[in-house]
Amino acid sequence: MAKKKIRLYKRFERFWHWVQALLVILLALTGFDIHYHLGIFGYRQAVELHGTFAWAFVILVVFAVFWHFTTGEWRQYIPQWSQVPAMIRYYTSGIFKGEPHPTKKTEISKLNPLQRLAYAGLKIVIIPVMVVSGFLYYYYNDWPSLGIHLKLGSVAKIHTFFAFLFVAFLVGHLYLTTTGETIFSNIKAMITGWEEVEEEEAEG
């Protein structure tokens, strides 16, 4: 079957992805350093960096949201429920037998149905919860003047719980990058933007 190269990820998209990756990892490292005294940065340094990274993350999110809506790329995350069972079948058996991927990667549909669900969940639930709970946590002193009546412990626990969820996501995400045509082909695509797909039935 003939192969062709398509430009799957645009320049901003890749920039956004990798900066987000870096920030999420740094936020996790500093955050868990604060929580568990891991001694990576030291408590005070970790607190200061966590605040700085958080602001940077928010700026990035603002740009990313703008990008998603102005380019219409947000449609990439619309669930394709009908194809979910096929995906589950693929990951639980097909992949082991060398069967082809059930969906095709194209410029207008670059995410498979499971990716659509996972990333939509990340963007609609995990990241907003992390950002909101994080900023509530950081600006705890301003609650009275903002008329917020919460318990710091509850906010902290939500923030911590979703941090764990984020790390679990990251682990799964990292592993699933290896399920492309070759182990590194997905990562390569995320770096260069280009991915080789088959004309008829694409894998990925």
Next chain:
Amino acid sequence: MKRNASLLARMAPLGLLALIPLLAASPGEPGKKASPGVSPWADKAEKPPSSTADHSKFKILQQDFPDGPSVTKACLTCHTEAAKQIMKTSHWTWICPKARREMGLLKDGHDVPYGKAEFIINNFCISLPSNEPRCTSCHAGYGWADKTFDFKNQYLVDCLVCHDQTGKYKKFPAGAGHPVYKKDYPNGREWPPKSGKMMPPVDLGASARSVGKPTRRNCGTCHFFGGGGEGVKHGDMDMTLLEPGRTLDVHMEAKGLNFRCQKCHTTKDHKIAGRCFEIPAYKERDFVIRGLEANLLACESCHGKAPHKYQKINDHTDKVSCQACHIPTLAREHPTKMWWDWSKAGKPMNGKKVIEGEVKGRKVHTFHIKKGEFIWAMDEPPEYLWYNGTMRFTLMGDKVDDTKTAEEVCIYGHGKFDKLDPKKPMVRINWCETGYDDPKARIYPVKIHRGKQPYDPVNKTLVVPKLFPCGPDKKDAFWKSFDWGKAITAGMRYVDQPYSGKYKFIQTCMIWPLDHMVAPKEMALSCTECHAGNGRLAKLKGFYMPGRDKSSLVDGIGLIMVLLALVGSLGHGLLRLVFRAKG
């Protein structure tokens, strides 16, 4: 609280943060440390205190005064209002005018003011009444030997104890406020009793001619020796504050800012600002514009509410006192008493009447037959509790609950600094009625003095024993008779309080907030002194603190999620490899 403005100010860096230099240091990074040299603010006028009058040139003072009151008489010829002013202050009355407590037992349900002079009981030498001549050696007066003392006689005010600048004016420790007079003891008077050491008579003329504004030495004459010895009571005041170095007290550093006490304890008409039992030292923690009536006792009076460069540290000031981080240890250079067990008094310990011990190289009494057993501490972390400036006191006649154990009243021991039994009853001499939810409360460093003292198990009251041999019941005094029954009977009769005739010893604790010995900023506590599982605030419950608290449920589920993701990924990958090999 003008937090909205500060919130905006803090969000401003948003615009400045570029996306790329993410690893740049946080904008809150403090600058390099100030050099530890003399501060440009050092007020040289503080030493020596200046005056337009040289008292050594005053004719009326060119004489050899026979006694204290005759000096005062001379002072009052010019300072006509001085004694009247003093008489209104707690330095004279030993009653806190505003502290009133309903005391059904004592005054038929009426509120009465109280203080050292009346109704206060502590766990050091317990109570003043019936022991006056010893206790009132720290009274700003002459001759308060018993209930008959004339509080209206102006000549009995002691001007010299606060104003003498010879440094040689000393009140005799058991002289009811009088120093040693040449006319009575030309060769000096023996102190301590039977020690053979003589306290020389004071030169009242020289002292009178030397007077000036009070220095740290004047205040320290009494306040460094509260409890009958240096550093006994306060965990933050002792002789070391006479000439403190920078690390002991950054404000009083003799070669630096060299603050006198009055720099913060501002004075007006001889009234010195300060806490008085239940009455807080200040009302608001606000920056104070000089010249206003407000005193300068709150750190915020000078430093404002946001003194740190790094905002996250300023964010602490709503719940954490300045003292908590800036007084890293109590009794930094001389020991302070932490435990006083009166039940051991009266009989020798290991065949000895006095036992000496050592705390970090400094000699202390660990036992005295007259007083019992002691434990001292020096340069140790204090304890911390919520404090809003007000403390409640268990007063003479108040019913105590002798069924609640120390554990139940949340007074744990302080490790090796006491012999507290948490399973045995504990009575709080004073306590802070506040907590996390009180906007005025702060986490405060305190010294808690614990001990055992006698109480009446039938009437359920703390008792007043007569300790010091004086007056008609001289023989019954504990330090003469070594008989608690007689001493308590005499003491309770003196204060006109019911006594069942039975006594027992009960554990007590007394809180002493720490405000002095503020260390330079480089000695302030680091974050993890408290933000840690087993940090200094481990016992302070009821609120969430990052780095200390975690939910085992959240963390447990969280870790399982991450673990499942890892195991799932590895398992899946392994299966792929296996199937590919089979291929």
